[in-house]
Amino acid sequence: MRRAAGLAGGVLFVMVSACGTGSDGAIDEQNVGSYSGSDEQDIGSDDQCDTSTPYAEGDFSFTYNLDSSLPDEWVDEFTTIMGNLSEWAPVPACVHDVPGMSSPMNIYAWNGAVENPFPERPDMRGASISGDGSETWMVLEISEDEFTYDALQRYSVIVHEYWHVYQLGLTRDNDAPIWLWEGGAKVAQEFYSQQEYGQSEFDNGLFPIVASGLSQPAAFEEYVDGDLDINYNTSAFMVLALAKELQEAQGLSEARAFEMILKEFQAAKLTEPDWKVAFAEIFSMTPEEFYATLDQYPTVASNEDWFEGDVLDVPSLMPSKDLTFTEVLSAFAS
Ligand SMILES: [Zn+2]
Known part of the structure; x- marks a missing residue:
């Protein structure tokens, strides 16, 4: 929608x-x-794209x-x-x-x-x-x-x-769902930083991953409240959790899991505009099945002065330090 x-x-x-x-x-x-009017616009057949x-x-x-x-x-x-x-x-x-x-x-x-x-x-x-x-x-x-x-x-x-x-x-x-759109952009920028500058926000566990609101992951599908998702860290957490799930459930390499999330899922919406259907096709699980995996991650009180509240402490979800953006972007081809 x-x-x-x-x-x-x-x-x-x-x-x-x-x-x-x-x-x-x-x-x-x-x-x-x-964009206005994009629903009405004749965008032509998919083979043109x-x-x-x-x-x-x-x-x-x-x-x-x-x-x-x-x-x-x-x-x-x-x-x-x-x-x-x-x-x-x-x-x-x-x-x-x-x-x-x-x-x-x-x-x-x-x-x-x-x-x-x-x-x-x-x-x-x-x-x-x-x-x-x-x-x-x-x-x-x-x-x-x-x-x-x-x-x-x-x-x-x-x-x-x-x-x-x-x-x-x-x-x-087609930016649905927002957590994959914004979380994807966030993860992309951090992979770039990790590759080009040798450091990224992965190094500090993407702090703060705000915990409130994650009891209802579907709330991150259409609109992301800034208080619930500071700088899209919570959306990025969901992307990292999905990558982990794909590695464990399907035996994908780390790079390939991220590539599917960043590229193939988005591209699949060209032929299947309903993102939930595209999600199930690409990831072999429904969004709801994925959301059900998120309650395994531990919540702790923030230990930083500038942020009060509960956060997710998930160091095990952070990507390998030596994984580069270019490896992610070319995982299928390599
Ligand atoms: Zn953005």
Whole structure:
């Protein structure tokens, strides 16, 4: 089921994927809508959309709008990351079938120490893929704190938002369920960090994985409340738990389990738009059967001053330290 888009002042504004930003764990905004009109649009037959074949180089591209408030070091790393991702996970051709998608896609990035410097897009804040129905763009407001404290989030958020564009291409814009959409982007960004920077939030067990709310995992299917899922760590936990389940139940390698979750499940929704059916086909279990496995994980009181409440302590679910993003993305082929 699609979520309704908001109408403000007669102008349709949709936030495709608003994502947590900031080293303080704050979420600026959550998903409040999706593309309008995509239910009605004739998107053609599936054989026109081959997810294994990216468009030729140049067919889908990005325009970088990088404000001078950003450090040169960040700009250099941004360019490196975008180059790596376009090579490792080219945006699938189906992205052109997404209503409101246009190429090149503008990316607007700036240092949060300054006001949004792009007058043509005055409402931008935080990190998201946003659109107005005729155009879609990426927003990267990098929190000043992340430069001060050298937080890897200032780089990994680029991976997170790119991954949403990749997902849009894989699925022609079908983001259900949210825990696999956002959890997938979160896991992708942490695998990238682990490979390129030798560290990631896996190292601290994805703290905090908020425990409240997990008694009803289905609550993470359509809308993820920021208080229940700070920076999508709980959604990412569910992805890690699913990967473990696939390894144990089906004997898949670790890399292959993550690849199926990140790529094949999303791509399966092209031919089977009902995500629960696609889930059962790809993972050989129903979502409900998977959810029933989650109560095995221990809940403890937070031992960090800045977060009060119960969290999940699941070090055994963290991916192998030497597993790289590129191994995950090419597991089937290798
Ligand atoms: Zn996101």
